[in-house]
Every structure is written in structure tokens, then in C-alpha cells.
Amino acid sequence: MDDKSQERGGGLEPVNSTDRRVRADAQRNSNALLEAAMAVFATSGVDAPVREIADKAGVGVGTLYRHFPQRSDLIVAVFRNEVDACANAASVIAAEYGPGEALARWMQRYVDFIAAKRGLAAAFSSGDPAYESLPLYFLEKLRPALQTLLDAATEAGDVRADVDAKELLFAIARLCSPDHYGGGPEQARRMVGLLVDGLRYGGAPSVGPKI
Amino acid sequence: MDDKSQERGGGLEPVNSTDRRVRADAQRNSNALLEAAMAVFATSGVDAPVREIADKAGVGVGTLYRHFPQRSDLIVAVFRNEVDACANAASVIAAEYGPGEALARWMQRYVDFIAAKRGLAAAFSSGDPAYESLPLYFLEKLRPALQTLLDAATEAGDVRADVDAKELLFAIARLCSPDHYGGGPEQARRMVGLLVDGLRYGGAPSVGPKI
DNA sequence: TTTTATACGGAACGTTGTTCCGTTTATCAA
DNA sequence: TTGATAAACGGAACAACGTTCCGTATAAAA
Numbered sequence: 001m002d003d004k005s006q007e008r009g010g011g012l013e014p015v016n017s018t019d020r021r022v023r024a025d026a027q028r029n030s031n032a033l034l035e036a037a038m039a040v041f042a043t044s045g046v047d048a049p050v051r052e053i054a055d056k057a058g059v060g061v062g063t064l065y066r067h068f069p070q071r072s073d074l075i076v077a078v079f080r081n082e083v084d085a086c087a088n089a090a091s092v093i094a095a096e097y098g099p100g101e102a103l104a105r106w107m108q109r110y111v112d113f114i115a116a117k118r119g120l121a122a123a124f125s126s127g128d129p130a131y132e133s134l135p136l137y138f139l140e141k142l143r144p145a146l147q148t149l150l151d152a153a154t155e156a157g158d159v160r161a162d163v164d165a166k167e168l169l170f171a172i173a174r175l176c177s178p179d180h181y182g183g184g185p186e187q188a189r190r191m192v193g194l195l196v197d198g199l200r201y202g203g204a205p206s207v208g209p210k211i
Numbered sequence: 212m213d214d215k216s217q218e219r220g221g222g223l224e225p226v227n228s229t230d231r232r233v234r235a236d237a238q239r240n241s242n243a244l245l246e247a248a249m250a251v252f253a254t255s256g257v258d259a260p261v262r263e264i265a266d267k268a269g270v271g272v273g274t275l276y277r278h279f280p281q282r283s284d285l286i287v288a289v290f291r292n293e294v295d296a297c298a299n300a301a302s303v304i305a306a307e308y309g310p311g312e313a314l315a316r317w318m319q320r321y322v323d324f325i326a327a328k329r330g331l332a333a334a335f336s337s338g339d340p341a342y343e344s345l346p347l348y349f350l351e352k353l354r355p356a357l358q359t360l361l362d363a364a365t366e367a368g369d370v371r372a373d374v375d376a377k378e379l380l381f382a383i384a385r386l387c388s389p390d391h392y393g394g395g396p397e398q399a400r401r402m403v404g405l406l407v408d409g410l411r412y413g414g415a416p417s418v419g420p421k422i
Numbered sequence: 423t424t425t426t427a428t429a430c431g432g433a434a435c436g437t438t439g440t441t442c443c444g445t446t447t448a449t450c451a452a
Numbered sequence: 453t454t455g456a457t458a459a460a461c462g463g464a465a466c467a468a469c470g471t472t473c474c475g476t477a478t479a480a481a482a
Contacts, residue, residue, distance in 0.1 A: 023448050060462035122333045234479055271431035
């Protein structure tokens, strides 16, 4: 909506172009609130009361609402934060492992993210316009991350070339979906593992179905 | 949980085996509440306040809670009611049209139901144990209804034989899912129409992929 | 009609998201 | 270093919600 959101992406330069600098305690509290919200959402779910988050951050609710004018803003911030973390993990993992292994490991990292996001997913589908921008953000951050891993693995001959990063992201998200009544989270892991093996299958030789 | 739920399925014999008969006003109010809830949920969504429903039914909140001890009970009742309506529509439509046409028409009826259920779907995935029984109810009511239509259409040679009713139900539900970012409800209709055409395709001749 | 179990209505309670405002404090100019 | 001041703080207060409670009204049985 409005662009007065200061440094939502977690920037570390608290300078406000025309005004004073952002006060140190404000920055500190904002970070504390984000961390507290992350922890509370993880333990008590997204429906946890804001007071619980404010308490955990050691601030009053007034302060909470100063930084996150609505409850949904807090949820959005946590989501974007975790999307960023997941996207950033790609380059870290890529620096540590070979292309094929890196791809597989990041996949599982992504599954963890989706599984954690599960509680939030319901909120996103609630029709609240506050969450409208999230799918786009999700795609813009995660697609390039995965694409880079895919390209590297493809060039190394570890993985077939005919897979679309976006489709892969959504396919995995669906595999983790709870609509498969009866299947637990380990089923999701198995399915995703299968998917990754499928990617590896057509690695160097160009066999297999070329849809 | 407990089985003191009197006549949840909409039975019309208000006799309580060992006690007195159910009071007429109680039955009347219960029906009024169910109808009001259906209307309110359709217009204001499942998050509509209970007072709004009580008002629409011309009843106090105390009466509402006498019939539906928890908010979720009201949602469950509306859901089951609409599942019943959708299931019952099958035989009505079957009596009015030929097997193939009946199948196609009921499909669209089912799509309408799923679309209306959309708001409720989020609540079901919320992990609230109050909704645990719904998927089973959904399947137990709707699968036989679709199976009957499918059998008739198959026997008439209008439709191929190698389709599972349960899978079809879930497939359509997924086609109507909002996760296909950007696609509106008309896209769902198109996709389902495509699916129905696919069923018709392998009708009398047994060609086509036999997965 | 009288009786009585039952259902009714809506005030009242506890918990939520959100707002408000008097108080505190980090920053800047002197 | 030291006021001045804009900014941020804390938590009481508010509105709206789901839910409970209980005095009152009433349909059904005697």
C-alpha cells in the first residue's frame, strides 16, 4: 500500500534521508519484536495474542503497534523475513557443497520453510488484502535462488535441464500440502526426495521423457 | 465427541426416545439459525460474528449457544448441510437428464459447492480438532453420489470406466483451489469442463491412455 | 388449568486487536 | 557537557468478539 515502511527488508542502515537518524532503541525494539513474533508464531501459532509477543520482546503493546500498525503487518514481516532467510541459504549452501548436493540440501531447507509456513498459509488464503503482496514476494525471492542452484547443477551434469524453477517451487509446496488426508510431514519429505531423484535421473544423458 | 447431538442430519422426527418430544419452538429456532448462518457465512464470510447470525435468525445469543454450543458447531452444521444438499442433488439431476448430461451437470453443481466452501476450507486446515470429522463426512456422502452417476454414465457408454470417484472429487477440488495465483473462478470452471470432456473422450471406444 | 421440564433472551464476563496519551529518552545544537 | 525537543515508550482504556449465566417465558404433559 503505502511506502512508509522503513527498512522492511532488514536493512542495516538506520538513516532517514531528510530527518534525524532512527533512534537506536527503536531499531533494537523492532528487531526484538520480529524475533519474538517468529518464536511465538512457531510455538503458539499465528493466532497467538499480540500481548504475548510484546511481552516476549520486553516491550509494551504501544511499542509493538508503533512498529507494526496492524497484527497482519507483523505476520507479513515474519513471513518475508523467513523467505529471505530461505533464499539466502541458497548461496551459503552452494558455497559449501557440490552443485547436485547443494540443490538437494536446499530443497529440504525449502521443505522446512514450507512446513513452518503451514500455519501462515491459512491466513494468506483468508482473503485479507494485507497478504496480497506475499505470493509475489515469495516468487521473486525464491525463484532466482532456486534457478541459480538449478543452473549450476545442470551445468555440472548432475541434473536434467528441462525443469522450471517456478513449477518446482509450487509442486513442492503442494507436496507439503496437508490436503493429502492422512499423510504426515514425513510423507512430504519422501515425495520431495523422490522429486529430487527424478531431477537427477536425466542428468548427463539426455534420456527420459522430455515434456 | 459426545453423541447427544440430536438429529444433526436434518431428520424430521423430533421425538426423543425416552424423554418428552422436542419443543416445537426449539426445532423452529434451530432451523432458523442454520439458515441464517448459511446466509451470513455466504455474505460476510465464516468470520462473521455470532451475534449477526442470532439477529438474522431473530433469536438471542443464548438460544444460539443452546443449539450450537460452540461457534465451530455452527460452521460444521452448515458444511454438513451443504454437503447433503450437494449429494442429494445427484439423484434429482439423474432423474431429469441422461446419464452423461447428468454427470456433467452435477459436476458444475459440485464446483459451485466447492467455491462456496472456499471460505470454510481455510478454517478446516486450521488444525482445530472440531473440524476433524469433516473430510470423512465429505467423502462418505459425496463419493457414493458421484459413483452412482459415473456408473450410470459408464453403462450408457457416455463415459470411460477407468476413473475413481474419490480421485475425481479431490482433483476437482484442487482445480478450484485458489493457489493457482491469478486464475479466477472461471478458470476453475474451464478446467473442470475440460476434465469432463476428458471423461467423455474414452466413452464407447476403449482408446486413450489407460493409466 | 396447573405443573414442570425446557427453551428463551440478553446482560455480563474474559480475551482479543487497537487506540490514546502522559511519561521517558536518544539525539542534536549550543 | 548540557539543555531542548522530536521521537519512542508503556500500559491503561476502548470496542468487538466468543462464551457463560440466570431470571423469565412457554410448550407439553397431567
